[in-house]
Amino acid sequence: MKLASYKDGSRDGQLVVVSRDLSTAHYATGIADRLQQVLDDWGFLSPQLQDLYETLNQGKARHAFPFDPAQCMSPLPRAYQWADGSAYINHVELVRLARNAKVPENYYTEPLMYQGGSDDFLGPRDDAQFASEDWGIDFEAEVAVVTGDVPMTSTPEQALEGIRLLMLANDWSLRHLIPDELAKSFGFFQSKPATAFSPVAVTPDEFGDAWQGGKLHLTLQTQWNGRTVGMCDAGQEMTFHFGQLIAHICKTRNVRAGSIVGSGTVSNRAVEKDDNKEWVKGYSCIAEKRAIETILDGKPSTEFMKFGDTVRIEMKGKDGQSVFGAIEQKVAKLAG
Structure with missing residues (x-):
């Protein structure tokens, strides 16, 4: 459905x-x-x-x-909760390696998660408005689920039973605001503006065997200014499946119907070619591209988004047809 x-x-x-x-x-x-x-x-x-x-x-x-x-508005134009994880450890490894920081051991056993604003989502074709290009405007292509009620202390297997719908997300980030916020040791806030979701939300049964073990085994396609920059497999390298992400929330609280849980930036590992690493499946956010450039060249060369830039995020089924419809957004200067 x-x-x-x-x-x-x-x-x-x-x-x-x-x-x-x-x-x-x-x-x-x-x-x-x-x-x-x-x-x-x-x-x-x-x-x-x-x-x-x-x-x-x-x-x-x-x-x-x-x-x-x-x-279309977001399928849930406002929600009781928007909790976004970082389920692809490869993304974390790349970003940290680029700044010579080690990944803590518990990142491999317990997912990262932040609680974003859920009172004001963007529609899939709404402009993303920002006051300044200097904030480091970045898209983030993700998969998200919408839950029913999931009781406190639920196991990952029990949490999977609470998933009602799946969506795509563009979890906008303002990269130049992040360092100062994280330095305060209290998490993201101003650096995470309103998120956009796909035109339609889809029940898990629609995916057949592409939905297995709390992972969606399809390709997430990202285009920036009309050029394809990401063709990332959303399932194979997902370190924490959606049941684990929901159970992480449920450790100390109930999850109520209408909560949205995100996967974080979909990310795939490099492949070895002629003794060199190549990220053949591209990237789902600019920060990851810049991290790869820093690892390979010592510094990033790709700039963040400018006013007038566009991003398109879509996922197609095994039949080649769009599953959720596409998120298509333009970056615009905030009026006034």
């Missing part, structure tokens, strides 16, 4: 069911108005939406209309 939230002038949008091929949609009016309603009563409402989804895919929905990603 695929779900989206259409812009309607409200904070939470209007829930729509979207066909598997992303060609048509149907308002969920009569079942639920907003996605959070469905997450709060998943057992009762999701089967009704599934029936509508099947009718839509069969071309029998009477009031279907062409699906337009430009009309």
Whole structure:
């Protein structure tokens, strides 16, 4: 099942069911108005939406209309929680190696995680507005899940049962603001502006064997100013699967329906070619590209994003069709 939230002038949008091929949609009016309603009563409402989804895919929905990603807000335009992990240890290793810092041993046994702002997400086609290019504007292509209720002390296996939906994320970062914040030993805040999510959220059953063990084994594609810079495998090198990420939160608290948990920047290791390392699958954020340049050349040469730059993040299924629709955003100067 695929779900989206259409812009309607409200904070939470209007829930729509979207066909598997992303060609048509149907308002969920009569079942639920907003996605959070469905997450709060998943057992009762999701089967009704599934029936509508099947009718839509069969071309029998009477009031279907062409699906337009430009009309989409984030599937959850605001959420009770947005917790972003760093599940790809290769990303951590690269960034730390570039500054001659050792990766602490517990990073390999316990995931990193920060709690981001969840009251104001960007839509998949909304401009990302910033006051200054000097802040070091960077995209981060990720996979994310939306949960139901997951009780405190849940195991990773139990936590997997609480996953309701999957999405893509662009977790914007302001790299030049990060060092001063981390130096205060209190984590990210101003350096993590509003995150954008894919046009549609998708139930795990839609992925077949591509969804295994809490990992999504598909390629995450990233384009910067129209040029492909990343074709990263989201599953193979994920150090901590989504069950482990959710269980990490559950160590001391309950996770409630409508929480979003991110994977962190999807990252793949280099391959050895002629005694040299090459990152043939590219990168999912500029910071990683700059880290690679520093390791190879002693200094970074790639600049961060400028006003007018664009980024596109998408994932295609084994049939070659877009699964979530694409995040397509332009970096813009904040008006005024």
